[in-house]
Amino acid sequence: MIFTIAHKELKSMFSSPLAWVVLAFVQGVIAYVFIGSLNGFLIAQAQLARTPNAAGLTEIAIVPMFGVGQMLLLMSIPLLTMRLISEEKRNQTMAFLISAPISMTQIIVGKFLAMATFLFLILLLIACMALSVTAGGTIDSGLLIANLIGLFLLGISFAAIGIYISCLTTHPVVAAILSLAVFLGLWIINLASSNPESWLNVVSLLKRFEGFMNGFVGIADVAYFLVITCFFLVLSIRRLDSERLRA
Amino acid sequence: MTSSQALTLSASGLTRKYGNNIAAKNVSIDLYKGQIVGLLGPNGAGKSTTMKMITGNLAPSEGGVQICGIDLIEKPLDAKAKIGYLPEIPPVYKELRVDEYLTLAARLHRVASKKVSEAVNKAEERVGVTHMRRRLIGSLSKGYQQRVGIAQAIIHEPEVIILDEPTVGLDPNQILEIRDLIRQLGNEHSVILSTHILQEVEAICDRVQILHHGSVVFNDAISGLRQFRAGKTIQAGFRTPPDLVELQTALPDTVCSIVRNGVFRIQASSSEDPTSTIVRKSVECSWNLYELSGAQASVEEVFAELTKQSS
Numbered sequence: 001m002i003f004t005i006a007h008k009e010l011k012s013m014f015s016s017p018l019a020w021v022v023l024a025f026v027q028g029v030i031a032y033v034f035i036g037s038l039n040g041f042l043i044a045q046a047q048l049a050r051t052p053n054a055a056g057l058t059e060i061a062i063v064p065m066f067g068v069g070q071m072l073l074l075m076s077i078p079l080l081t082m083r084l085i086s087e088e089k090r091n092q093t094m095a096f097l098i099s100a101p102i103s104m105t106q107i108i109v110g111k112f113l114a115m116a117t118f119l120f121l122i123l124l125l126i127a128c129m130a131l132s133v134t135a136g137g138t139i140d141s142g143l144l145i146a147n148l149i150g151l152f153l154l155g156i157s158f159a160a161i162g163i164y165i166s167c168l169t170t171h172p173v174v175a176a177i178l179s180l181a182v183f184l185g186l187w188i189i190n191l192a193s194s195n196p197e198s199w200l201n202v203v204s205l206l207k208r209f210e211g212f213m214n215g216f217v218g219i220a221d222v223a224y225f226l227v228i229t230c231f232f233l234v235l236s237i238r239r240l241d242s243e244r245l246r247a
Numbered sequence: 248m249t250s251s252q253a254l255t256l257s258a259s260g261l262t263r264k265y266g267n268n269i270a271a272k273n274v275s276i277d278l279y280k281g282q283i284v285g286l287l288g289p290n291g292a293g294k295s296t297t298m299k300m301i302t303g304n305l306a307p308s309e310g311g312v313q314i315c316g317i318d319l320i321e322k323p324l325d326a327k328a329k330i331g332y333l334p335e336i337p338p339v340y341k342e343l344r345v346d347e348y349l350t351l352a353a354r355l356h357r358v359a360s361k362k363v364s365e366a367v368n369k370a371e372e373r374v375g376v377t378h379m380r381r382r383l384i385g386s387l388s389k390g391y392q393q394r395v396g397i398a399q400a401i402i403h404e405p406e407v408i409i410l411d412e413p414t415v416g417l418d419p420n421q422i423l424e425i426r427d428l429i430r431q432l433g434n435e436h437s438v439i440l441s442t443h444i445l446q447e448v449e450a451i452c453d454r455v456q457i458l459h460h461g462s463v464v465f466n467d468a469i470s471g472l473r474q475f476r477a478g479k480t481i482q483a484g485f486r487t488p489p490d491l492v493e494l495q496t497a498l499p500d501t502v503c504s505i506v507r508n509g510v511f512r513i514q515a516s517s518s519e520d521p522t523s524t525i526v527r528k529s530v531e532c533s534w535n536l537y538e539l540s541g542a543q544a545s546v547e548e549v550f551a552e553l554t555k556q557s558s
Contacts, residue, residue, distance in 0.1 A: 001354075004351065004354045004355055005355075008340075008343075008351050011347070012340060012342050012343070015343070016342060091336075091340075091341075092334060092336040092338055093338040093340060094338075095299075095304050095332065095334040095338050096334075096338035096352070096399065097355070098303065099302045099304060099327055099330060099332040100327065100352075100355040100356055101323075101324040101325070101327040101328035101355075101356065101357055102324070102355060103323075103324060244303075244304065244305060244306050245306045
């Protein structure tokens with residue numbers, strides 16, 4: 001049942017131009033950054049070869065893609081999650097799902113799974129681009145994988161928050177703007193404090209993601225993203241359940 | 248309609264409050280296999296609210312629902328598997344094709360994966376959308392969207408079919424077709440449908456429950472409703488008509504009104520049949536009676552009568 005919902009969601013996503021536009025936009029911007037940094041690497045190559053412990057191909061050409069990738073996800077995920085629940089409510093199709101023999105959990109998890117699949121697709125395209133340099137050089141695959149994991153975890157946290165916000169309203173655009181505001185808030189929250197020990201750094205997504213970009217997959221960071229994801233999925237389920245009671 | 252037939256749905260004492268506003272009050276419905284029950288009522292009477300509670304879309308404030316003996320609150324998924332529901336607005340995804348949408352509906356309603364395409368074909372055939380199967384639902388007319396909505400409600404051959412105003416937005420031919428379809432469905436399944444059209448209930452239902460301000464004010468077999476409507480109102484035409492005041496004084500136990508020039512609507516306010524009095528008075532005062540028919544009470548009159556009783 002979960003897969004039936006996910007399948008339906010992906011179908012709806014790709015039958016509108018939005019998903020294609022987002023994919024093209026993300027891919028285009030990342031490709032531009034990739035070519036720019038690859039070019040920079042080629043120019044500085046001779047100099048780097050003489051420097052001991054210099055940054056390698058992966059650090060210079062590939063990691064910047066993920067730096068931009070996180071911002072692109074921050075901007076594009078609200079556009080994809082905005083309609084997931086709010087549009088069902090708006091078009092009265094929620095009754096179709098609720099009167100079918102499936103639980104709220106299956107509905108939410110199915111929709112989340114569709115988003116995760118979409119993210120996986122974006123990451124696959126980025127990974128392909130990164131792997132293309134293996135044609136003429138070697139890459140630090142550990143660093144690449146850490147970055148991929150980091151971006152995926154970041155993406156699913158965004159997706160879960162976005163789905164929850166979509167539950168709160170019947171207007172997709174309101175959901176998109178609200179999600180964007182929340183993501184930006186979580187993103188730059190650490191800027192509010194100069195103290196590195198402050199709790200603001202603990203909840204800041206930016207700080208959490210830095211570790212992955214340096215090739216460090218910390219248990220605490222992974223757990224943080226997973227907890228955020230689960231927390232908002234549970235909130236979404238509770239929210240839909242309570243609507244049946246309150247309406 | 249004998250009691251030996253299986254009880255497929257039993258809703259008892261359903262009450263739903265929105266704050267201080269009571270949308271449905273102590274509504275009970277019993278539905279047997281092979282039966283069609285009509286929920287009749289003016290707009291805002293609580294028909295949709297009741298249906299939402301029966302289908303698990305809305306939790307009742309009080310009362311419970313059992314589908315084929317399965318409690319909707321304790322085992323919602325098993326109970327919902329036996330229901331097909333068409334809400335007021337057909338719950339279709341405009342970006343999907345008819346085929347895709349019905350396949351989705353079949354899967355969600357636990358149709359075995361081998362039988363999905365067979366079920367889709369059958370449902371399309373029954374509601375007459377086979378020639379539209381490759382079209383996007385968003386490009387279909389309201390009538391066809393409504394049919395697709397009905398198709399998703401019957402695709403898994405549910406025991407109980409719940410249709411909220413199934414003929415709204417259809418043209419007269421389509422209305423007749425859909426009524427035929429509902430009658431057919433009523434043979435094998437049991438159906439609850441809501442409407443505000445009295446004729447529709449009389450045309451297809453076996454039993455009728457009339458809701459007003461959230462409460463059931465009438466609950467009887469369809470013959471009971473006919474009896475209730477008949478014999479109360481008479482339409483009389485005179486060649487040399489009296490004026491309304493004259494007629495009213497001649498017939499003290501009635502309420503008279505003018506339908507058109509020379510034709511009056513005479514409603515008996517007591518149980519006495521005014522027909523013979525009308526004929527006698529007509530001869531006495533030479534009004535030249537030429538038409539006398541037992542008009543059936545209109546839906547408004549039935550509602551007015553029932554709510555007068557209930558209050």
